[in-house]
Amino acid sequence: MEKIAVLFPGQGSQHIGMGKELADQRDDVKKIFELADKALDESFSELIFSGEEEELKLTANTQPALLTVSAAIWQALKNEGISASYAAGHSLGEYSAHVAAGTLSFTEAVQVVRKRGEYMEEAVPSGQGTMAAVLGLEREALEEVTRQATEEAGIVEAANFNCPGQIVISGSAPGVEKAMELAKKAGARRTMQLQVSGPFHSSLMKPAAEKMNPVLTPMEIGEAEMEVIGNVTAQPVAKENVVSLLEQQITSPVLWEDTINYLLEQGVDTFIEAGPGKVLSGLVKKVSRRAVTLPVYDKETLDKAVAVLKEGK
Incomplete structure (x- = not known):
């Protein structure tokens, strides 16, 4: 070793x-x-x-x-x-x-x-912010997804770059929901909302x-x-x-x-x-x-x- x-x-x-x-x-x-x-x-x-x-x-x-x-x-x-x-x-x-x-x-x-x-x-008051895991999408593609979702629904940002093909997003509940929808359209294999009490690692x-x-x-x-x-x-x-x-x-x-x-x-x-x-x-x-x-x-x-x-x- x-x-x-x-x-x-x-x-x-x-x-x-x-x-x-x-x-x-x-x-x-x-x-x-x-x-x-x-x-x-x-x-x-x-x-x-x-x-x-x-x-x-x-x-x-x-x-x-x-x-x-x-x-x-x-x-x-x-x-x-x-x-x-x-x-x-x-x-x-x-x-x-x-x-x-x-x-x-x-x-x-x-x-x-x-x-x-x-x-x-x-x-952030309970229920107003959340996080979700996005599987099977590259960083650059996800950046575009979060930018568009923020414009259309509310703040959402990349929160954890965990490993290849696994990125966690964080932000307002409507923003995260929109980003999950856009990520699937952009080719994400799966999106999954996390059971967390707030939008950690976001602005x-x-x-x-x-x-x-x-x-x-x-x-x-x-x-x-x-x-x-x-x-x-x-x-x-x-x-x-x-x-x-x-x-x-x-x-x-x-x-x-x-x-x-x-x-x-x-x-x-x-x-x-x-x-x-x-x-x-x-x-x-x-x-x-x-x-x-x-x-x-x-x-x-x-x-x-x-x-x-x-x-x-």
Whole structure:
């Protein structure tokens, strides 16, 4: 193995019970959940382990919950002697990447993403904005679709460039609906509305980005132990740009396909996904079938990843 990157998932990967098995069996994992409870001043781990799905799905809960689980899993991997050269996270997962790299402290990050979730929920009244996945359409064709739909029905923009042939759009409900219709006419294989509470990664999130500025600005930025690749640029994030890029990220598209291509160009051949599920591992495989992907979300997958990584050393 040449180089390892660790990836962290974003909203949509959450589920009740995530991380519980590891927390029950490992003190290092349990400690991260206890830190989250203390930082948020509530029994937050109870919500994650045995709460109501609807409550966990609230953006203000989903974001700190995913950060907590991802940070706990990475801590377990680190304590097993695993390290990486690069970290990247999808949307919210970028905060997990900064925690893993040491640029942000876990306690500060979990408090910040709670605010991020609240502000993103408040930015657009429920039902007025949405997101949809468009499959089988190239970027240029989709750009024309979103331009036309915005003119005819309301704001809609590209939000996530996930992998070849999978782009997520975001914007006003009428704009997204129109874009889905136009995308099919333009040759899209399929369009699918997503179950989300708002038009994330679009210009409609500007009120959230503005509110986040005074929350992000005072954050203490540490020296990175590994390079963090940003969503906005798909390039390494310099220490002095951490805050501005996390603010821009709220209204900018997630350049995930570009991020994976950048990591492949740097010689990365192994991707650990630290967090619930294996969505990002699937996206990596769509960019490069040759890449080794190791999703880690419970004891079995942790043991398997550690065995594979130690064997490759």
